[in-house]
Amino acid sequence: xxxxxxxxxxxxxxxxxxxxxxxxxxxxxxxxxxxxxxxxxxxxxxxxxxxxxxxxxxxxxxxxxxxxxxxxxxxxxxxxxxxxxxxxxxxxxxxxxxxxxxxxxxxxxxxxxxxxxxxxxxxxxxxxxxxxxxxxxxxxxxxxxxxxxxxxxxxxxxxxxxxxxxxxxxxxxxxxxxxxxxxxxxxxxxxxxxxxxxxxxxxxxxxxxxxxxxxxxxxxxxxxxxxxxxxxxxxxxxxxxxxxxxxxxxxxxxxxxxxxxxxxxxxxxxxxxxxxxxxxxxxxxxxxxxxxxxxxxxxxxxxxxxxxxxxxxxxxxxxxxxxxxxxxxxxxxxxxxxxxxxxxxxxxxxxxxxxxxxxxxxxxxxxxxxxxxxxxxxxxxxxxxxxxxxxxxxxxxxxxxxxxxxxxxxxxxxxxxxxxxxxxxxxxxxxxxxxxxxxxxxxxxxxxxxxx
Amino acid sequence: xxxxxxxxxxxxxxxxxxxxxxxxxxxxxxxxxxxxxxxxxxxxxxxxxxxxxxxxx
Numbered sequence: 001x002x003x004x005x006x007x008x009x010x011x012x013x014x015x016x017x018x019x020x021x022x023x024x025x026x027x028x029x030x031x032x033x034x035x036x037x038x039x040x041x042x043x044x045x046x047x048x049x050x051x052x053x054x055x056x057x058x059x060x061x062x063x064x065x066x067x068x069x070x071x072x073x074x075x076x077x078x079x080x081x082x083x084x085x086x087x088x089x090x091x092x093x094x095x096x097x098x099x100x101x102x103x104x105x106x107x108x109x110x111x112x113x114x115x116x117x118x119x120x121x122x123x124x125x126x127x128x129x130x131x132x133x134x135x136x137x138x139x140x141x142x143x144x145x146x147x148x149x150x151x152x153x154x155x156x157x158x159x160x161x162x163x164x165x166x167x168x169x170x171x172x173x174x175x176x177x178x179x180x181x182x183x184x185x186x187x188x189x190x191x192x193x194x195x196x197x198x199x200x201x202x203x204x205x206x207x208x209x210x211x212x213x214x215x216x217x218x219x220x221x222x223x224x225x226x227x228x229x230x231x232x233x234x235x236x237x238x239x240x241x242x243x244x245x246x247x248x249x250x251x252x253x254x255x256x257x258x259x260x261x262x263x264x265x266x267x268x269x270x271x272x273x274x275x276x277x278x279x280x281x282x283x284x285x286x287x288x289x290x291x292x293x294x295x296x297x298x299x300x301x302x303x304x305x306x307x308x309x310x311x312x313x314x315x316x317x318x319x320x321x322x323x324x325x326x327x328x329x330x331x332x333x334x335x336x337x338x339x340x341x342x343x344x345x346x347x348x349x350x351x352x353x354x355x356x357x358x359x360x361x362x363x364x365x366x367x368x369x370x371x372x373x374x375x376x377x378x379x380x381x382x383x384x385x386x387x388x389x390x391x392x393x394x395x396x397x398x399x400x401x402x403x404x405x406x407x408x409x410x411x412x413x414x415x416x417x418x419x420x421x422x423x424x425x426x427x428x429x430x431x432x433x434x435x436x437x438x439x440x441x442x443x444x445x446x447x448x449x450x451x452x
Numbered sequence: 453x454x455x456x457x458x459x460x461x462x463x464x465x466x467x468x469x470x471x472x473x474x475x476x477x478x479x480x481x482x483x484x485x486x487x488x489x490x491x492x493x494x495x496x497x498x499x500x501x502x503x504x505x506x507x508x509x
Contacts, residue, residue: 293493298484298487300488303484303485303488334477334481337466337481342485342489348493
């Protein structure tokens with residue numbers, strides 16, 4: 001059976017577009033058809049740029065026909081979390097607070113995608129202001145998981161993950177402040193990359209926490225994510241392969257088992273351990289390691305994240321509180337009560353965690369752990385049972401990802417099997433500080449080792 | 453300010469502002485604040501900037 005065009009990876013589509021075997025207009029129309037067919041069910045998009053996207057596709061086809069192929073993203077439909085500015089269009093942040101907004105300019109990462117020839121097909125739904133992990137609290141209503149629409153797509157970049165998983169766009173751009181790229185990637189069965197902190201510009205993107213925010217791609221494979229990330233960085237390399245091709249036998253990985261694997265859904269744990277076993281059989285060396293103060297991650301994250309979010313929203317919380325969804329408004333208000341002395345204590349803890357993660361990565365290529373301790377939760381759930389323990393959904397979903405926002409290390413989620421109910425599980429890799437490219441090579445190796 | 457004093461003041465302020473639903477959230481923050489203040493790493497977390505910290509102006 002032939003895979004439909006919108007479900008092919010970028011690595012397959014790029015040479016087809018380059019060689020004229022498929023046109024950008026055909027591909028873009030195929031994605032638009034999927035949006036028309038499925039967005040009512042999934043609610044992944046807040047805005048669809050049909051007219052503009054077809055115009056961009058036509059222009060890409062003309063350029064390619066005249067021998068001016070710009071690179072792997074040329075003519076490829078890409079969606080954007082509706083937190084990124086696109087000139088002339090509203091940036092809604094999935095909030096009524098933003099009513100009437102219209103962006104005067106593209107965010108720099110959007111400009112770079114345009115320069116790479118990407119077709120901007122639309123903007124994706126999210127948890128309001130990126131302040132949540134389920135993409136339920138949105139002025140546009142909840143995003144539904146393509147694998148099971150009764151469940152969350154994860155968040156906050158839930159629309160982006162759903163769009164990629166459902167073939168509505170070939171890749172998408174999300175943001176990640178506590179796991180908001182990696183969490184929905186894991187929940188929907190896609191790849192999600194959070195590059196190293198500070199590597200990609202955040203201008204033109206509505207902030208959540210200025211010191212913890214990241215922007216990055218969601219895509220169908222590690223190589224696809226690398227191609228989009230490279231374009232977001234402004235690189236104009238036309239290569240399609242993540243070279244040199246590494247060998248699973250050369251991999252050295254460390255599992256931060258204490259804390260991170262203490263409270264995990266049985267099936268998620270099983271898929272993770274099976275994945276590790278496959279990597280070991282392929283020759284990888286996998287050992288255990290500890291982050292000594294992992295138990296303090298939550299308190300440290302809260303005391304930095306909450307006040308930074310509240311600071312950005314202080315004015316609108318006072319002027320138009322009724323425009324926020326109730327749950328997001330309450331969490332933002334919470335941040336106004338954090339004492340400055342506790343924020344400073346948390347920043348001290350953040351520095352300590354950064355050193356501990358650096359130490360844990362000594363002599364290994366990456367840390368490896370699950371992305372989510374649970375499969376995608378049902379929409380509307382406030383708590384979830386993890387084994388015999390009842391836990392708030394938000395706490396569970398952030399538990400394994402937020403550390404790398406605090407420390408700034410690059411991290412990526414890739415698919416690692418499914419539960420009996422067909423819900424995806426994610427495997428997360430975190431790499432050495434500021435070395436996103438090195439992490440992507442490791443991730444490609446792991447992907448191959450897992451059978452991808 | 454002790455965590456207990458902070459919590460009492462915060463809950464009273466939230467109620468005065470018409471946000472009684474904040475009370476249980478503030479109580480959960482109080483637990484996190486106690487954990488933060490009781491952490492054994494305070495002496496270890498010195499002021500040296502980490503690898504990703506921006507350079508001082």
